Amino acid sequence: MSIPVAYVLLLSFGVFCMGACGFLLRKNALSLLICLELMLSAVNIAFVTFARLHENEGGNILYFLVITVAACESAVGLAILLNFFRIKRSIRLDDATALGVEQ
Amino acid sequence: MDLHQTLFFIFAVLILVTAGLVAFRPRPIESALWLILNFFLTAGLYVVLGAHFTAIIQILVYAGAIMVLFVFVILLLNLDPKELGNEDNPSWASMVLFVGILTFVLVAVKLAKPELLVPFPALQEKSTFGSIEALSSDLLYKYYWGFELAGVILLMSIVGVGLLAYRKRGVATHRGGRT
Amino acid sequence: MTESLNVLAALTVLIPLTGSLLWFWVSPKFGEKTAGTGAVLFMLGSFLAMSALFFQVGEPVRILFFEWFALTKTQSVNFSFLLDPLSLALGMIVTGVGTLIHLYAAGYMHGDKSFGRFFSYLNLFVFSMLMLILSDSLVGIFLGWEGVGLCSYLLISFWFTDEANANAGKKAFIVNRVGDLGFLVAMFSLFKAFGTVSIPELLTLINSGAISADQLFWTQFACWGLVLGAAGKSAQIPLYVWLPDAMAGPTPVSALIHAATMVTAGVYLVCRLQPLFMLHGQILEVLAFIGGFTAFFAATIAIFQNDIKKVLAYSTISQLGYMFLAVGLNAPVAAYFHLITHAFFKALLFLGAGSVIHGLHHEQDMRHMGGLRTKMPITFWTMTIGVLAIAGVPPLAGFVSKDELLHIVSGSHRSWAIFFAFATAFMTAFYMGRLWVMTFFGKFRGHHEAHESPWRMTSVLIVLAIGSAIAGFLNWPILWGGSGSLHHYLGSVVAQAEFPTSTEAFASSIKLAIGSSLIGLLGLGLAYWRYRDFKGKEFEGAVWNPVKNKYYIDEIYQSLIVENLKRVGDFFWKVIDGRILDGFLNGIASRAGGASLQLRKLQTGLTQQYAFWVWVGVLILIVGAFSVR
Numbered sequence: 070m071s072i073p074v075a076y077v078l079l080l081s082f083g084v085f086c087m088g089a090c091g092f093l094l095r096k097n098a099l100s101l102l103i104c105l106e107l108m109l110s111a112v113n114i115a116f117v118t119f120a121r122l123h124e125n126e127g128g129n130i131l132y133f134l135v136i137t138v139a140a141c142e143s144a145v146g147l148a149i150l151l152n153f154f155r156i157k158r159s160i161r162l163d164d165a166t167a168l169g170v171e172q
Numbered sequence: 173m174d175l176h177q178t179l180f181f182i183f184a185v186l187i188l189v190t191a192g193l194v195a196f197r198p199r200p201i202e203s204a205l206w207l208i209l210n211f212f213l214t215a216g217l218y219v220v221l222g223a224h225f226t227a228i229i230q231i232l233v234y235a236g237a238i239m240v241l242f243v244f245v246i247l248l249l250n251l252d253p254k255e256l257g258n259e260d261n262p263s264w265a266s267m268v269l270f271v272g273i274l275t276f277v278l279v280a281v282k283l284a285k286p287e288l289l290v291p292f293p294a295l296q297e298k299s300t301f302g303s304i305e306a307l308s309s310d311l312l313y314k315y316y317w318g319f320e321l322a323g324v325i326l327l328m329s330i331v332g333v334g335l336l337a338y339r340k341r342g343v344a345t346h347r348g349g350r351t
Numbered sequence: 352m353t354e355s356l357n358v359l360a361a362l363t364v365l366i367p368l369t370g371s372l373l374w375f376w377v378s379p380k381f382g383e384k385t386a387g388t389g390a391v392l393f394m395l396g397s398f399l400a401m402s403a404l405f406f407q408v409g410e411p412v413r414i415l416f417f418e419w420f421a422l423t424k425t426q427s428v429n430f431s432f433l434l435d436p437l438s439l440a441l442g443m444i445v446t447g448v449g450t451l452i453h454l455y456a457a458g459y460m461h462g463d464k465s466f467g468r469f470f471s472y473l474n475l476f477v478f479s480m481l482m483l484i485l486s487d488s489l490v491g492i493f494l495g496w497e498g499v500g501l502c503s504y505l506l507i508s509f510w511f512t513d514e515a516n517a518n519a520g521k522k523a524f525i526v527n528r529v530g531d532l533g534f535l536v537a538m539f540s541l542f543k544a545f546g547t548v549s550i551p552e553l554l555t556l557i558n559s560g561a562i563s564a565d566q567l568f569w570t571q572f573a574c575w576g577l578v579l580g581a582a583g584k585s586a587q588i589p590l591y592v593w594l595p596d597a598m599a600g601p602t603p604v605s606a607l608i609h610a611a612t613m614v615t616a617g618v619y620l621v622c623r624l625q626p627l628f629m630l631h632g633q634i635l636e637v638l639a640f641i642g643g644f645t646a647f648f649a650a651t652i653a654i655f656q657n658d659i660k661k662v663l664a665y666s667t668i669s670q671l672g673y674m675f676l677a678v679g680l681n682a683p684v685a686a687y688f689h690l691i692t693h694a695f696f697k698a699l700l701f702l703g704a705g706s707v708i709h710g711l712h713h714e715q716d717m718r719h720m721g722g723l724r725t726k727m728p729i730t731f732w733t734m735t736i737g738v739l740a741i742a743g744v745p746p747l748a749g750f751v752s753k754d755e756l757l758h759i760v761s762g763s764h765r766s767w768a769i770f771f772a773f774a775t776a777f778m779t780a781f782y783m784g785r786l787w788v789m790t791f792f793g794k795f796r797g798h799h800e801a802h803e804s805p806w807r808m809t810s811v812l813i814v815l816a817i818g819s820a821i822a823g824f825l826n827w828p829i830l831w832g833g834s835g836s837l838h839h840y841l842g843s844v845v846a847q848a849e850f851p852t853s854t855e856a857f858a859s860s861i862k863l864a865i866g867s868s869l870i871g872l873l874g875l876g877l878a879y880w881r882y883r884d885f886k887g888k889e890f891e892g893a894v895w896n897p898v899k900n901k902y903y904i905d906e907i908y909q910s911l912i913v914e915n916l917k918r919v920g921d922f923f924w925k926v927i928d929g930r931i932l933d934g935f936l937n938g939i940a941s942r943a944g945g946a947s948l949q950l951r952k953l954q955t956g957l958t959q960q961y962a963f964w965v966w967v968g969v970l971i972l973i974v975g976a977f978s979v980r
Contacts, residue, residue, distance in 0.1 A: 121301065165956070167956060
């Protein structure tokens with residue numbers, strides 16, 4: 070195994086950054102959630118890498134827990150999104166500013 | 173370059189490319205599909221790293237359940253592409269991209285440490301890394317708290333989603349227009 | 352012996368003080384009668400305690416109550432009394448006349464909705480006045496000085512819902528303040544010169560004769576300061592302007608405070624510190640001149656006044672001038688004698704005027720009076736005695752004291768003093784006669800039906816009339832076979848030249864007495880002849896305008912002093928407080944608001960923006976964490 074560790078971590082971080090930029094730049098809630106999944110996946114890569122690096126199963130275990138949380142979160146997020154759509158008839162984020170202040 | 177390195181580079185490049193596609197394609201259905209591909213490639217990467225079980229779980233759960241859910245919702249909503257909101261805000265975009273690239277560069281610089289540039293150490297003789305037995309025994313013995321809490325989280329989200337999906341009979345929902 | 356003296360002295364002062372705390376709530380709770388009777392009884396108690404002191408004390412006594420505050424590391428100011436003839440005589444007057452006036456006021460203020468508050472203030476006044484008289488240190492006197500000023504203000508503006516009354520009270524207080532400044536300068540100068548504010552110590556040091564040039568310098572300041580203070584409190588030129596306005600208060604107030612007691616504080620103070628003034632004879636001369644000129648000046652104004660109380664106010668100023676004239680000419684006993692007799696007949700005159708006003712339902716303009724002789728007989732006869740007394744008709748009290756004053760003035764060989772004194776005597780008789788005739792003789796020119804006053808008021812008038820008649824015998828001149836008891840009594844504390852007893856002196860004194868009586872009778876007669884059939888016309892012609900308008904002094908003060916002070920006040924108010932201070936504070940507030948307005952822009956409600964800032968924050972943390980290593 071002659072892969073430099075740093076490269077894998079850089080990969081993970083690169084995917085994460087792309088996911089973050091996408092998260093901040095998308096206009097609709099659905100794409101937002103998808104980018105969120107991307108970020109979580111990138112983090113998972115890092116966990117598994119470290120598990121392999123230190124030969125510790127803990128990283129793998131954490132991977133499972135992250136997946137569990139990701140699943141729950143995406144389910145709940147989609148449910149909220151569907152409710153929002155039911156009320157507002159749109160999934161644009163510009164329409165979801167009720168918690169803001171009149172500028 | 174041996175097999176591992178080759179495979180790694182192929183997978184790495186493809187992962188990055190698909191990630192970019194996921195982040196920057198306008199329509200959600202495209203993002204979702206590219207993300208599925210991304211997950212498959214990630215699973216391949218895990219195999220290269222030696223975490224076989226993890227790879228299978230990635231495909232089964234992540235790509236096979238979560239993304240299917242996403243695709244279902246996208247198909248359900250059946251949105252007109254016009255309703256997706258595509259106005260550009262160049263100043264915002266440039267700001268975000270600037271911060272993103274800045275972060276990446278800073279971290280990359282920090283990651284380029286001599287001790288991290290070495291290749292992975294070889295696994296031990298009788299290594300059980302990535303096997304189901306090792307994983308499950310650690311999960312149920314060493315990390316039982318996490319295991320239990322994960323169950324609780326799953327329960328909570330089931331209840332939550334059920335609540336959110338509940339629709340009272342006779343209650344009229346807001347139809348049409350943005351409020 | 353000293354124990355009982357301590358108790359009596361404390362009682363004299365504490366009874367009115369307690370009273371002042373009671374009546375304002377006793378009256379609404381238990382009724383007017385209870386409060387009124389209580390107040391009069393309290394005053395009577397104080398008078399009895401004072402009398403006991405008066406008859407028991409022989410040699411001057413110092414009573415130390417407690418240490419008040421520390422002045423320096425070694426010295427402290429004490430709360431203590433000095434009981435000597437000077438303070439006890441005036442104390443008797445204050446409590447005695449005070450009791451009578453309290454009784455009168457119980458009748459006069461009947462039905463007033465702030466009945467209790469009135470008596471609280473009156474009691475507080477008596478307390479303050481007693482503090483002033485009995486204290487043996489300048490600080491204690493100042494406490495009383497300020498206290499009577501305060502009570503004067505409170506009582507003048509008693510019916511404060513009328514703005515004119517409130518303004519009169521303000522005027523009194525503010526003008527008095529100028530006098531207080533003089534008092535303070537005097538106190539500080541004396542402390543600087545002698546290192547003590549205790550009066551017995553001061554007098555001992557001054558009388559010891561060893562005065563350095565430095566001390567002389569400071570005592571000069573002190574004397575001028577005391578002159579200013581006396582001018583303020585005793586309404587002399589230039590600070591007399593508050594007294595006529597003070598007539599806005601209820602008549603018992605005018606009688607007690609502005610005739611019999613408070614206004615005499617200045618005379619008391621100067622007499623008390625006579626050795627100090629002896630060091631600076633020229634200042635005494637100035638004081639005499641001020642007194643004489645004020646007497647003359649005020650008398651001229653009094654002739655032209657139509658409000659019955661204003662006539663009496665200017666008359667008080669004039670008579671006080673007489674007292675200062677005497678003090679200035681080194682005759683403090685004569686001044687004190689006139690003070691005592693004046694207390695009687697001026698209180699009588701004021702209370703009589705109050706009776707007239709009360710009987711005519713608050714009519715005060717003499718042009719609307721007349722013929723009250725038959726309608727208000729008791730008031731008429733008692734006031735007649737008062738008028739005769741002040742005019743100097745023998746053998747009433749006013750004649751004896753005024754005659755002594757004229758005697759001293761004649762012997763002083765100062766022509767201005769002689770002119771002032773005799774001219775004032777004539778004018779006094781004239782304007783008092785005018786008042787007497789316009790009020791009680793002729794046809795009734797008023798609007799309302801007149802009636803005699805209740806027993807509480809008329810009984811006091813009678814007592815005061817008796818006092819005005821016989822008080823002269825307190826100090827009947829030795830020259831005429833009298834005892835001159837006041838002379839002997841006060842002579843132990845103040846210095847006055849002895850009366851000559853030769854036969855030439857006797858003859859000239861008789862001539863003087865006849866002369867002064869004639870002046871008085873002439874003045875009265877002239878007034879009677881002129882005003883018997885008063886039809887509303889007098890002193891027509893523009894030449895009388897300045898005097899009718901009080902020589903425009905109030906107007907001059909207003910434009911010269913008050914307006915300029917107002918300008919300064921306005922500047923501080925509008926510019927410094929308004930623009931600068933308020934602007935600064937409001938600026939802080941508005942800047943805070945502006946800052947929050949800007950910060951509010953962060954709260955867009957857009958999730959992505961929030962996430963962005965989270966990211967930036969984490970970035971900063973990471974960079975920070977890395978660089979700290």
